[in-house]
Amino acid sequence: MDFNLAQFSNTFLYVYSSLITVVNPIGGAMFFLSMTMSATRQQRGQLALRVAFYCLIMTIVSLWIGSFILSFFGISIGVLRVGGGLVLFGAGWSMLNAPTQNDAQKEQVGKISQTELFAKAFYPLTLPLTIGPGAISVATAIGTSVEINLTNLLAVNIGAIATTLTILVCFKYADRITSRLGTTGCDAIQRIFAFILLCLGLQILWTGLSDLIMTFMTKIPVAG
Numbered sequence: 001m002d003f004n005l006a007q008f009s010n011t012f013l014y015v016y017s018s019l020i021t022v023v024n025p026i027g028g029a030m031f032f033l034s035m036t037m038s039a040t041r042q043q044r045g046q047l048a049l050r051v052a053f054y055c056l057i058m059t060i061v062s063l064w065i066g067s068f069i070l071s072f073f074g075i076s077i078g079v080l081r082v083g084g085g086l087v088l089f090g091a092g093w094s095m096l097n098a099p100t101q102n103d104a105q106k107e108q109v110g111k112i113s114q115t116e117l118f119a120k121a122f123y124p125l126t127l128p129l130t131i132g133p134g135a136i137s138v139a140t141a142i143g144t145s146v147e148i149n150l151t152n153l154l155a156v157n158i159g160a161i162a163t164t165l166t167i168l169v170c171f172k173y174a175d176r177i178t179s180r181l182g183t184t185g186c187d188a189i190q191r192i193f194a195f196i197l198l199c200l201g202l203q204i205l206w207t208g209l210s211d212l213i214m215t216f217m218t219k220i221p222v223a224g
Contacts, residue, residue, distance in 0.1 A: 085205025
């Protein structure tokens with residue numbers, strides 16, 4: 001199997017753009033910051049590292065084992081895409097109508113111990129805040145749609161690692177991102193990601209419906 005640079009670039013961009021849009025690390029970083037307001041910068045960095053590690057594991061598992069899980073439960077790719085598209089559309093719609101960052105950050109400012117803080121690394125900070133049903137659905141769909149060869153294996157895994165590193169940077173430096181962009185800039189970016197997420201959900205939904213329709217049409221007996 002030969003390495004193809006053009007194919008690597010296309011697959012990497014496809015994986016990274018799909019995952020990063022669904023995960024929305026900048027929007028997630030704002031919620032991460034609101035849930036760790038009492039933590040020090042060092043604690044927040046350690047917690048962000050744990051969250052990124054858990055995100056990488058969940059993403060890799062969804063990419064390469066998700067299809068086997070689907071087969072075990074008898075779920076078709078078309079149904080997965082329809083379900084994932086509906087989830088993404090709903091998530092995008094909710095984000096478009098979500099409260100502003102000023103309102104979100106007013107909810108929780110109380111003191112919390114380091115043990116309690118790190119206990120939140122997997123739930124809810126990783127699941128479902130960062131890697132939710134939408135990200136799992138998209139990762140599984142990517143894993144089942146990409147041709148298995150050396151180039152794509154490298155591109156998909158590096159795309160997952162790049163997504164995880166983006167999550168780490170955004171979460172670790174969430175306080176600095178907020179101070180640079182301001183609440184208005186953060187809200188604007190969140191709305192843009194929300195609209196892209198909504199459109200991506202519609203696209204995946206349409207692809208899934210097209211698959212189901214084509215499957216249904218092939219099973220209709222042709223009149224002789």
